[in-house]
Amino acid sequence: MCRSSAITIKNRRVFIKQRPDGMPTIDDFGIENVNIEDVPAGHVVAKVDTLSMDAWIRTTLNEEGMHRTGDIGSTIRALGVGQVVESRSDDLAIGDWVYGLMSAQTYAVLPAGAATKIVPEDGIAPSAFAGPLGITTGLTAWVGLVAVGEVQENDVVVVSGAAGAVGTVVVQLAKARGARVIGIAGGPEKCSYLTEKMGADVAIDYKNNDVSSALKAAAPEGANVFFDNVGGEILDNVLDNLAAAEARIVICGAISQYQHLADVRGPKLYLRLAERNASMRGFVVSHHEARYPEAIQEISELLKTGQLALPEHVVEGIDRFAEALFMLFNGAHVGNLVVRP
Incomplete structure (x- = not known):
């Protein structure tokens, strides 16, 4: 049953103060307290529990970007999980857990239709929907690897940005499906994380090794699937080390390019695709919604x-x-980066 709209909730939010010039700085962000005093019919208020820190957030700060640009003064968009504390919808009740566009704030006012109800299961916390079961993390990993990359048992799978949230899930999914997995990450700590904790067969430290040579040593017959989160030079390195026939390159993201979207640097070695009868395909996870239940x-x-x-x-x-947000781009995290307001 829905509740009255006469409420006052103190909300703290982070907003876009100005457009970044290159890498964002703290001066590009503002923080303020605002009151939520009215809940429109058909909406709910959720207390934000966990926000997923995803690379796409950076692109919304640009005047023109890959994702819808945020207006100056608008709350920075981010997906996350929260618990309903007020409801004017018959579909969601106080106490329900929901997933949706919570944004960078402590409380979110959401249309009930834009909030996906979460039914917690034994052993799976609601916060998992801002991680391994989240659209931008676990479902993105599954769709890219399975639906787009068509991973097969005994494939050699290479993953860039492998120690990040999506990469970590891709590594484990590929192993569970019987593939040999090579993760590319920056620094000895992240490489140890991949091989000792996440089950990768090989980890290549792009900061301290020649990636192309290391790939040749780790996969003499080349890669069958490349799940790319980084782009740039690493994409060229893998293009030069594809399997002899019908390799699949999956373009999930290109975090190396997000600071200069007006001058994106594409691969120089794209002709390897023709030489090896390979394919390169990008994807948007929402285009594969019909397969979410399977994932x-x-x-x-x-x-x-x-x-x-x-x-x-x-x-x-x-x-x-x-x-x-800065941690996403300076390599200061391992695994699933989240904010708990």
Whole structure:
């Protein structure tokens, strides 16, 4: 049953103060307290529990970007999980857990139709929907690897940005499906994380090794699937080390390019695709919504059986949202970066 709209909730939010010039700085963000005093019919208020820090957030700060640009003064968009504290909808009740566009704030006013109800399961916390079961993390990993990359048993799978949230899930999904997995990450700590904790067969440290040579040594017959989160030079390195026939390159993102979207640097070695009868395909996870139930079922089973885990790197406090965003681009986190307001 829906509640009255006569409420006052103190909300703290992070907003776009000005457009970044290159890498964002703290001066590009503003923080303020505002009151939520009215809930429109058909809407709910959710207390934000966990925000997923995803690379696409950076692109919304640009005047023109890959994702819808945020207006100056608008709350920075971010997906996350929260619990309903007020409701003017018959579809959601106080106490329900929901997933949706919570944005960088402590409370979110959402249309009930834009909030996906979460039914917690034993052994799976609601916050998993801002991680291994989230659209921008676990479902993105599954769609890219399975629906787009068509991974097969005994494939050699290479993953860039492998120690990040999406990469970590891709590594484990590929292993669970019987592939040999090579993860590319920056620094010895992240490489140890991949091989010792996430099950990667090989980890290549792009900061301290020649990636192309290391790939040749790790996969003499080349890669069958490349799940790319980085773009740039690493994409060329893998193009030069594709399997002899019908390799699949999956373009999930290009975090190396997000600071200069007006001058994106594409691959120089794209002719390797023709030489090896290979394919390169980008994807948007929402175009594969019909397969979400299949993805959720597989990931949930792997979570319950302990075959898949996604360690969280937690940043506490909404005032540190910008700091957490910077971590995505300076390599200061491992696993699933989240903010707990």
